[in-house]
Every structure is written in structure tokens, then in C-alpha cells.
Amino acid sequence: MADRTTAGRLTDALVSVLAGVAATAGSFALAGWSRDAFVVAPIDARIVSATPGPVVAFAIEEFGTAGHVLHITLALAVVVGGLGLATAAALAVSRRAGGPPLALALSGLFIFAGLYLPTGALQPAILGTVSAMVVVGVYAAALDPRLRADTDEYMPDDAARRQTLGLALGTVAYAGVGAALGSRQESVDPTEPLDAAQRRVAEDRIADADALSFESGNLGGMVTPNADFYETDIATFDPDVEPSAWELQVTGSVEETVSMDYYDLTGMAPEHRFVTLRCVGEDLNGHKLDNALWTGVPIAEFLDRAGPSPDCGCVKVYAADDYYQVFPLEVMETAFLAYGMNGQRLPASHGKPARLLVPGHWGEINVKWVTEIELIDEQQQGYWEERGWHGTGPVNTVAKLYDEGISVHDDGRVELVGHAYAGLRGIDRVEVSTDGGDSWTDAELSEPLPDEDVWRMYRYEFQGDGEHELVVRATDGTGALQPEEQASPYPNGASGWVSKTIDV
Numbered sequence: 097m098a099d100r101t102t103a104g105r106l107t108d109a110l111v112s113v114l115a116g117v118a119a120t121a122g123s124f125a126l127a128g129w130s131r132d133a134f135v136v137a138p139i140d141a142r143i144v145s146a147t148p149g150p151v152v153a154f155a156i157e158e159f160g161t162a163g164h165v166l167h168i169t170l171a172l173a174v175v176v177g178g179l180g181l182a183t184a185a186a187l188a189v190s191r192r193a194g195g196p197p198l199a200l201a202l203s204g205l206f207i208f209a210g211l212y213l214p215t216g217a218l219q220p221a222i223l224g225t226v227s228a229m230v231v232v233g234v235y236a237a238a239l240d241p242r243l244r245a246d247t248d249e250y251m252p253d254d255a256a257r258r259q260t261l262g263l264a265l266g267t268v269a270y271a272g273v274g275a276a277l278g279s280r281q282e283s284v285d286p287t288e289p290l291d292a293a294q295r296r297v298a299e300d301r302i303a304d305a306d307a308l309s310f311e312s313g314n315l316g317g318m319v320t321p322n323a324d325f326y327e328t329d330i331a332t333f334d335p336d337v338e339p340s341a342w343e344l345q346v347t348g349s350v351e352e353t354v355s356m357d358y359y360d361l362t363g364m365a366p367e368h369r370f371v372t373l374r375c376v377g378e379d380l381n382g383h384k385l386d387n388a389l390w391t392g393v394p395i396a397e398f399l400d401r402a403g404p405s406p407d408c409g410c411v412k413v414y415a416a417d418d419y420y421q422v423f424p425l426e427v428m429e430t431a432f433l434a435y436g437m438n439g440q441r442l443p444a445s446h447g448k449p450a451r452l453l454v455p456g457h458w459g460e461i462n463v464k465w466v467t468e469i470e471l472i473d474e475q476q477q478g479y480w481e482e483r484g485w486h487g488t489g490p491v492n493t494v495a496k497l498y499d500e501g502i503s504v505h506d507d508g509r510v511e512l513v514g515h516a517y518a519g520l521r522g523i524d525r526v527e528v529s530t531d532g533g534d535s536w537t538d539a540e541l542s543e544p545l546p547d548e549d550v551w552r553m554y555r556y557e558f559q560g561d562g563e564h565e566l567v568v569r570a571t572d573g574t575g576a577l578q579p580e581e582q583a584s585p586y587p588n589g590a591s592g593w594v595s596k597t598i599d600v
């Protein structure tokens with residue numbers, strides 16, 4: 097057999113990549129951004145869990161949420177590349193013997209295996225395989241009759257180039273259609289209200305809380321709407337846990353393993369609590385601080401039923417996305433198992449069907465999609481602690497000052513509105529400086545919410561004149577002033593005073 101020409105090899109390589117793109121787009125068209133059925137998802141999850149802690153910390157600090165784009169792009173490249181290699185192998189084998197029919201059969205087989213094995217999702221794998229085989233089929237039949245083993249002269253003429261270009265454009269167009277179809281699958285967290293009676297109680301409490309808000313432009317008030325509530329996830333794809341299939345177990349050092357399902361949970365007398373969450377990974381003046389009214393039940397009584405007897409007094413809580421956290425059993429005394437958020441059923445992105453809310457800790461301890469609570473005898477590290485973070489424990493005190501909270505009126509009056517949070521310690525005071533910290537004045541504070549782990553809002557007005565360096569700082573309920581010294585989020589959470597310069 098003659099050696100292949102460079103152009104022939106390049107065309108094979110291009111067609112292999114195109115087949116990989118078509119296969120991935122086919123999988124996406126049917127599955128959408130589904131954690132289980134879209135072929136990129138399991139690869140992405142593996143990349144995320146294999147990334148070393150310092151790299152994750154670096155990406156979070158440098159890129160914030162945009163860091164997700166990096167690993168998703170890498171996962172896409174790995175999937176398209178892998179499926180492309182499978183196609184290239186099929187082409188290479190069929191060139192030696194078999195020709196186009198074998199090329200089609202083998203590429204179909206390899207691509208199907210590449211799509212099906214990581215996901216187990218039959219229909220998206222079949223659609224992806226068919227998409228890829230169309231590419232290979234068109235190539236084998238129309239573009240490259242020399243796929244037959246005995247001839248191998250690539251046609252270097254314009255016609256061949258045009259055909260190849262046509263195939264490439266066709267694949268890109270197909271991938272575009274697949275992407276459009278797939279993103280329609282993405283459910284924008286359909287809202288599902290709580291039962292009427294509960295919803296009414298929740299809505300009344302939300303209205304009461306809203307009435308305490310200080311308003312300012314687009315700045316949120318006392319209660320963050322579900323769609324605006326920040327999200328921090330280890331997985332790119334939310335686990336899809338059907339309430340009817342959900343079960344929460346208490347295991348480990350217990351007298352007896354106990355479990356509850358969704359009907360047990362929602363059958364108990366519900367409570368409604370405001371709880372504010374803050375992510376340890378957020379920037380000092382970042383936006384990963386929000387407050388909602390959660391509906392659920394205290395978890396202590398359920399744990400007691402299991403008769404816990406762990407030596408170290410720790411729990412390890414597991415979730416459907418393979419997340420886990422370890423913290424002292426004693427905080428479960430006041431922890432809450434929530435299935436409602438602001439009068440709606442818990443959205444998928446916030447832990448549907450149920451999540452933990454653990455007062456006095458950073459956001460990471462509030463495990464979403466919770467499945468198991470294991471009582472353990474030896475201290476262990478949680479998911480983020482293994483990666484170097486210290487998110488178990490009380491939050492740092494912070495007073496925020498967002499651009500949306502600054503209004504400059506025509507007459508030079510400047511109004512500042514913001515949120516301050518110190519976990520269970522509560523907020524007793526917020527002070528504002530308009531001269532870079534030389535002098536301080538107390539801001540007005542919103543009436544406190546009746547619950548204990550919540551933020552407060554502040555408002556301050558002054559007559560502006562020229563340039564002002566604004567600085568805000570809070571004092572918590574123990575009388576401790578928010579530390580001035582700046583620290584970046586890793587590993588203990590950001591600290592320091594937020595400042596901002598304005599020109600009036």
C-alpha cells in the first residue's frame with residue numbers, strides 16, 4: 097500500500113475531529129446540560145475532582161465563577177479529542193482492509209462506546225453515534241473513495257477542498273443546532289410552590305422582612321429572590337434527585353440506622369427560618385452573600401432517633417454530587433433540613449429536594465442534595481478542607497458596599513446602602529467613613545430579622561463634595577470590630593474593610 101499523502105492524512109484528521117464534534121453535539125441535543133446523560137458531564141466531574149487544591153484555589157481567586165469555563169472547555173476538548181481518536185482508529189483500520197463499510201461500522205461502534213460507557217445514557221449515545229456516522233459516511237462515500245485500501249492519492253484539487261469545507265461547515269451547523277436543542281432542555285429551575293398554607297405563611301414572613309429593607313437602585317433587599325441567590329457548586333451539573341426517589345439516612349456510630357423519605361420530611365410540622373449564607377471563597381466585596389426564608393424541619397430529633405454514639409462527636413454529611421463535609425455533631429442541635437426556599441420548593445440548584453442549613457458556619461457546611469449523615473469516630477477533613485480551605489467554623493464579619501448601593505443625587509447628596517453579616521454573632525453597628533478612615537459615623541441599621549443567623553442592612557447619607565474615599569466597617573454582636581487587615585479568600589475567607597472612591 098502506498099504511503100498516504102499529507103493532505104490525505106490531514107483530511108482524515110479533520111474528519112475525525114468533525115465526527116467527534118458531531119457526536120458530542122448529538123449527545124447534547126438530546127441530553128442538554130444533564131449531569132448523567134451528557135457525555136461531557138462525567139469527564140468534567142473527573143477533571144474537577146482530580147484538580148489539585150492549590151490549582152482550584154488559584155482559579156477561584158483569579159477567575160471566580162468564570163473559572164468553570166476553564167474546566168468545561170478542557171472536558172469538551174477531552175471528549176471531542178477522544179471521540180475523534182476513536183474515529184481516526186476506525187478510519188485507519190478500514191483503510192488496511194474493509195473500506196468504507198468497515199469505516200462506518202467501526203466508527204459507529206467506537207463512538208457509541210465512547211458516548212455510552214461514561215454515561216450509560218442510551219438515547220443520547222445513539223443520537224450522538226448517528227450524528228458522527230453521518231460525517232464519516234459522507235466522507236467515506238463522497239469525499240474520499242480512496243478510503244479503499246488499494247488507492248491512496250488525495251485529490252488536491254479545488255473540488256475536494258470545497259467538499260471538505262462543506263463537510264466542516266455542515267458539522268458546525270449541526271453542532272449549532274444540537275447546542276440550541278440541548279440548551280432548550282436546560283430547565284431554568286422550574287418553580288414549584290409549597291403547599292398553599294405553608295406558602296401563605298412564607299409569603300407573609302417575606303413581606304414583613306421586605307418591609308425592613310433599605311432600597312437603593314438595583315441593590316437587593318433583605319430577602320434574595322431564588323433566581324438571584326448565589327450558587328457555589330463543585331459540579332458543573334446539578335444532581336437531578338427526584339423527591340420520590342430521595343432518602344436521607346443516618347449511619348455510622350449509631351445504635352440503629354434510621355432513614356426518612358420526602359413524604360416523612362414534608363409530613364412533619366414545618367418551620368420557616370431566615371438564614372444568610374456566605375461562601376468562604378468569595379472576594380471581600382464579592383456577591384456570594386445572600387439571605388432567604390427556608391422551610392423545613394429541625395434535624396436534631398431525627399438524629400436522636402438513631403442513638404448517636406460517636407467517639408469524636410463528628411458527622412460526615414454526604415450529597416448526591418459526591419460532595420461531603422465534616423463538622424461537630426453538636427451543631428446539629430440547631431441545624432435545619434430545608435425543602436422550601438422563599439415559598440417555593442427547593443430549586444435544583446439549591447439542593448432539591450433537601451439541604452442542610454447549619455447556623456454559624458460558612459456556606460460550604462450547608463450541604464445541598466443531602467443523602468446521608470454518618471456519625472464518625474475520628475476527625476476527618478471535608479471536601480474543601482482536603483483542598484486547603486478552612487470553611488468549617490464561624491464566618492468573618494463583613495460590611496459590603498456595592499456600586500448599586502451608592503446613589504449620588506443632583507444636589508450632591510450621597511446615599512449609601514449595603515448589607516453586613518457576622519453569622520451567629522449578629523451585627524450591632526456599621527460605621528462609614530467618607531475621608532478614607534480618618535473619621536467615622538454610625539450608619540442607620542435595619543430592624544433585625546427575628547432569626548439568629550442573618551444579615552442586616554445599613555444606610556448612610558452625607559453631602560458629597562469632590563472626591564471621597566468611602567470605607568465601611570461593622571461591629572458584631574460581641575462588640576468586636578471587623579478587622580482592618582486585608583486577607584484574600586484562601587484559606588480562611590476574605591477579611592478587611594471595603595473601600596471605594598467616588599467623585600461627586
Ligand SMILES: Nc1nc2c(c(=O)[nH]1)N[C@H]1C(S)=C(S)[C@@H](COP(=O)(O)O)O[C@H]1N2
Pocket residue numbers: 325326327328329330331373374375376415416417419445446447458459460461462463464465466
Ligand atoms: N452537595 C453540595 N453542597 C454544597 C456545595 C456543593 O458543591 N455540593 N457547595 C457548598 C458551598 S461552598 C456553598 S458556599 C453553599 C452555597 O449554597 P447555594 O449554592 O445554595 O448558595 O453550598 C454548599 N453546599
Ligand SMILES: [Mo]
Pocket residue numbers: 328374375376377459460
Ligand atoms: Mo462556599
